[in-house]
């Protein structure tokens with residue numbers, strides 16, 4: 272084979288995959304494997320133990336799911352009785368739910384032959400027991416939950432299990448699962464194929480590797496942690512708390528930010544502070560944090576992925592996310608009940624996210640990478656805008672050093688040009704609205720939301736039972752109303768729009784909707800130049816068109 276041929280990306284149909292898998296891949300619209308899939312799938316089909324290390328959003332889930340499904344389909348030809356063949360472990364409930372979803376997508380043409388269940392939801396063990404008795408081909412769960420079923424005798428892996436996958440392996444120990452994993456090993460058969468998937472090769476991953484893998488191949492792609500600059504743009508803007516709020520609200524009200532957006536903050540309280548702040552400007556958002564019931568978190572992410580919401584405010588509190596934080600020594604003692612098996616920024620596949628906004632700058636470089644990794648996934652474009660206070664300057668430099676790609680010394684972070692003095696009226700309004708969100712209002716909102724979502728959760732359960740195909744009845748972006756809504760804040764009168772943006776936002780044109788002005792087609796060249804010079808206006812957003820379509824239908 273010539274070098275040129277060697278470099279050509281392989282296609283899925285050249286991997287000797289079952290036709291039913293190929294049809295499912297075609298339905299997903301995946302034209303060719305991602306780099307990690309191209310390398311990992313053939314090795315895994317050969318039956319090797321593999322440690323898969325590739326950047327976040329690079330398609331690791333399908334890299335292990337495709338060979339698992341292929342192997343099950345092959346063994347079905349010979350097998351005489353139904354058995355559990357694969358166990359997929361992941362550190363959070365959301366991830367388990369997501370992995371199960373990917374397996375279901377990939378087996379839509381052979382859903383009778385390959386059955387997969389997710390045992391992560393915290394229902395009574397006896398509820399899941401009948402599902403396990405049927406011996407699904409693939410079981411997905413967190414280590415703790417899987418161990419509970421093994422101990423209860425609901426699950427027996429010794430005889431039939433052929434494959435074990437640990438996804439987000441770098442998180443497994445930091446989520447406090449070290450003991451469970453060690454104990455789980457006692458329930459495994461002597462011989463099985465093992466796969467570890469991880470975005471980093473931390474010491475925890477190395478320890479897991481020696482525990483679980485036998486003579487493994489380490490597949491470590493020499494690539495940066497995040498998508499390249501051609502796909503993912505990083506902006507930063509120096510601002511202090513009050514100005515951050517004013518800028519955020521003007522960006523959203525002036526439609527300078529379009530498409531699906533995740534606003535990241537560092538605490539659960541801040542999630543609600545931002546929600547209540549934006550609520551006053553009639554900007555609906557839904558929140559995502561470790562206090563909400565797991566079913567609701569999964570449902571919110573699903574609905575966001577379907578384009579039902581535009582904005583999620585998510586907190587990735589350090590106590591849960593920091594790989595350095597052990598179970599015994601949480602970063603901050605909190606009386607509030609948090610779900611250990613929750614992960615907001617890690618591994619969750621928020622689809623078609625156009626923007627990540629770091630309202631609070633992440634607390635370390637890993638958190639930045641995981642947040643930024645929620646956009647520009649697969650082959651999509653994305654942007655990250657980080658608000659940075661002066662005291663966070665050093666942290667920004669650290670992140671910059673870590674993610675600087677390649678040889679050139681060019682800064683990764685572009686400065687987002689924003690003239691604060693042009694949004695003086697927004698600042699004035701934002702100041703009032705921010706002050707209105709008192710600690711009491713936040714506390715009430717937090718309680719109200721949790722109560723509402725627990726109620727939703729019960730509704731959701733019976734609803735799912737009756738309508739398994741339709742998930743869209745519950746919205747999670749309703750106003751909480753613990754702050755008095757001032758109607759005038761919802762409107763954007765022409766006089767508060769910066770003169771340079773009037774023609775672009777269309778707010779000057781009475782009675783006309785503004786968004787049409789962002790349509791790239793048919794705009795004059797001068798408009799195009801202005802737009803191009805404004806970094807946020809030059810972003811590409813895919814989610815917006817979809818949403819508009821949905822609203823029109």
Ligand SMILES: Nc1ncnc2c1ncn2[C@@H]1O[C@H](COP(=O)(O)OP(=O)(O)OP(=O)(O)O)[C@@H](O)[C@H]1O
Pocket residue numbers: 300301302303304305308325326327328329330331332333469470617618619620622644648649650
């Ligand atoms: N071959 C492909 N072509 C196009 N898109 C793909 C392909 N494979 C996966 N994707 C899409 O890429 C996105 C990211 O995939 P996935 O969640 O598996 O990444 P990951 O590497 O596991 O990321 P993380 O480390 O954050 O969990 C998903 O939306 C998935 O649908």
